[in-house]
Amino acid sequence: MHKLLNPKSIAFFGASNSFFTMGTTMALNIKKSGIKLYPVHPREEKVIGLKAYKSVEDLPEVPDLAIFVIPARAVLEEMEKCGEFGINRAIVVSGGFSEIGEEGETFEKELVSVANKHKIRFLGPNTLGIYNAHNNLNTMWFPFPPEKGGISLIAQSGTIANHTFPMLRRLGYKFSKIISIGNEADIDIVDCLEYLMADLNTKSIAMYIEGVRRFKEFMNVAGEATKVKPVVALYAGGTEAGARACKSHTAAITGKDEIYDGMFKQCGILRAKTIDELFDWAFALSVQPTLKGKKIGILTDSGGSGACMADCCERIGLEIPLLSPEVQNELRKHASKVGFTKNPVDLTFDLDPSKFYEKIPKILLKNVDGLLCYGIFGSKFFEEIKKFASSDVNVPVDEIKGATYKFIEKLPKISTEYNKPIIGVSFVGREDDAVAFLQDHGIPVYPTPERAAGAMKALYVYSILKDQQMRKQTRELKRKREDKKKITTLMENESKELLEEYGIKTAKCYVAATKREAVELAKEIGFPVVLKILSPDVVHKSDIGGVKLNLRNESEVERAYEEIIANAKKVTDKITGVTVQKMLDGGIELAVGVIKELNCGHVITFGLGGVFVEVLKDVSYRVIPIHEVDAESMIEEIRGYRILAGHRGMKADIDSLKSLLIRVSDLIEDHPEISELDLNPVFANPDGCVVVDARIFVS
Structure with a gap:
């Protein structure tokens, strides 16, 4: 490379x-x-x-x-x-x-x-080739590349790699290298990522992806890359229309959007959803320190912009803390009588640059994790006023410019001194010298409050993702491959036996081939019990009337057996009998699954379960093998996590759920012949979790 x-x-x-x-x-x-x-x-x-x-x-x-x-x-x-x-x-x-x-x-x-x-x-x-800012080599079509800086881009699109040049230059986003990889017949995205990971001039990596061919190799390299520098990706192949377009564009091998989403998280990659996010985040990550906490200070000279920034931050999960009375008293020494000091800090109309660029940022950064600023104006504004002020009003442009620059140059130094991010917002672009100066000295300035808040959030998300990557250790499997024989498709009882071998607790079930056997087993287990159809052809037992719950006596078991067998015969002749198991008190219903996908291999899923799993679609995805931090993030990212953590008397033992996911991953590592695994429902409560129903398929 x-x-x-x-x-x-x-x-x-x-x-x-x-x-x-x-x-x-x-x-x-x-x-x-x-x-x-x-x-x-x-x-x-x-x-x-x-x-x-x-x-x-x-x-x-x-x-x-x-x-x-x-x-x-x-x-x-x-x-x-x-x-x-x-x-x-x-x-x-x-x-x-x-x-x-x-x-x-x-x-x-x-x-x-x-x-x-x-x-x-x-x-x-x-492909359109390459751009290297360090030797001014541009093999592409557009003649005006962005200025030299710390972002490097890998793109499976010549348009994203090259036609964006004018926009990137206008925004002041600075690049080290841009690589258009085209069809990847030889050098591919993995090779480029591995090179840029070690490139000293690259501070952040942006990727436009239509599909990944060497999926496992990509994950391995990306997981290492994100330990040393931030990586942002925009994936365009996750929808049916996007996949179709990618296939005709670069013959890309696309994959399901939710799997790529999980894979990015697993590797520590920030996923952008738009072109703006891809470049906005990569720019901030290339010049600013990460955001270590969620508390944001807002400094503005306008109420509307301050309100917008505050609203945006809270909507995306950042916090705008109310400043303490002591901090507010300190701020009032520098604020006008009509100013606001609670956070946002609104200076209203104040042309003293020392307050905006030095005194107040220092006070705020002692009390928050990052700072958003609106009110960046250089000489452009005053030059325009001077044009029509004529001799009626003295507009001392040079004096204002000198005073502004005396303090504006302090803002990047303050960010470095406190090791905390500062991001600006201005509706004026780089035509204003103050905006250009800050961008050229490591303070990103975005055209809207929303984009600035999004970039700040990216700095926080990367700090979390990097921490997760650093916590990962090579983990030995609970079982050894050489100890295992290949399996065939397993029914519920056989599936549970295999799960138990891996330390996964299941609701023990017993097979009854006749009605009499079902009754005897029920008496032995103790009422109430559950009967379920046992057939290699029946996957969704409830859909065909193949499950009967809370059976309290012999007659109910007999009647349930007859109904289950009759219902099953409507769809298949292959009927082994029924399983009989103790009726459990219940818990929070969850589902754990494994699917085998073309190109990316085995994918483990976790979410709310029961009969509504396909309706709720509250599911997280990761590529096997997974580490403990992957299991933890899978659990925490579903919408139902608040229930698992404790809500209105319901609670789950999170550690037991993490253990369940890890052990399923181990099982699949030992048995790559498995094409699908379905544990649904899994009952979770404060004492642990138990697999109530299970099926394992081998293609």
Whole structure:
């Protein structure tokens, strides 16, 4: 990756002297960098003012990198020549490969074969290439990249990687590297993430994702990356329409949205839902310290903006604490009589920059975890006033500017001194010198209160996610694979026996093949009891009338047996009998499941259970294997967690639930042949949890 991003010389295939070809514009952007550029063209003597070469063999040296913007079939021929000439890095901009279907897939396989033959590592095909701010190399189409900074972007879209340049420059978001990865026939998102994790110039990583091919490898690398720097991802393949678009765009292998959501949390990745969030958060994370707690101070010179920021913060889970009387008294020394000091701190109309940029921020940061500011104005405002004030009113622009800069430069230093984040809001953009100065010195300034509050929340979420990643330790399985034999699909009684082997408590059940056996077992267990159909064909027993509860005597058991068997015969001939188990007092009904998904493997689920599990859809997801911190976050993120933690007399033993999830993960690690596991319901109460019903399937 380093050689690809830092070439000393480039052979370029596809540029001409016509502005209307894509390759010409890209070659012009590369020429601007000052890196040696060798255009290869079969007819032209010169291309974009540079000597052109008929073939790669005619070049005066072996370039570090070859870039192709030519038809797919021609790429195969020229890649072969480049390999024979000794070039071992390439960017294939050309489309017409796997993203177009079967014919393109064939071309792509041939391309990989040629590259492997000559040990060429390449980016693409169907990519716009790279931007490296540290050597000014821009292989892409748009000519005005963002300024140099700490964000690096990996994008499975040329548009997100390149067409965003004007917006990013306008917002003042500063980048280290941008990599458009296209179809990922060779270098993929995992390779790029691993490189950027170790790159000293990259302070935060943003990713636009349409699908991950090497899912497990991605998780391993991402889990390590988020321990050392923040990673933000925008996933576009989680809906049916999004998946369809991604397939036609980069032939991406998409996955269910909820699984990617769980995977991101498991790896410590912040998930953005919009382009604005992706870049807003990455910028804040690249320049500001993390937010260690939820308490936010708000400093404003306007009531409306202060109210908006306060409202936004509380809606997204941050806190705007009421400041103590002692702190308010200290603030009143610097506030006007009409000011407000409870938090938000509203200075109203006050042009003394020392208050806004130094005195009040210091007071607030001693009492809160982070600071949001509105009221950033530089000389732009006063210059506009001066234009029409004429000689009627003296507008001392230079004097105001000098006084402002004397104090505005203190704000970034205060953030560093207290190691707490400061984020600004201004409806004026970088055309104002105060906004530009703060952004250029590490204080993000956003165009709306909502975006500023969202960025502040991202700083808090990353601090939590990083802590979770750091707490993870390699955990040995409770069982050893070599001790286990492969299993086949198990019915309830068999499933429970396997679960018990892994220390998972179940409601013991007994099999009755006849009505008489059911009655005798019920008498032995003790009334009341539960009868359930036992059949390899019946999964949702309640749906067919296959469950009878709270049976209190022999006659009720006999009648229940007859009804269950009669109902089951309506849907299947494969009936083993019924299971008989003690009627439990109950508890909070939960569901634990495992599904096996294409590409990402086994996924464990947790949520509220019983017959309403598919209606409520209050479920969390993680990819197996999981650690204790994963189990903990799975439990805490469902909407029903408040019930589990204790609500109106209902409460669950959280530690026993964490243990249950870990043990299910261990079971699946031992038995990868399992395609689906369904524990529903699981009864949870203050004394522990017990699996009431269970099925395990092997595909």
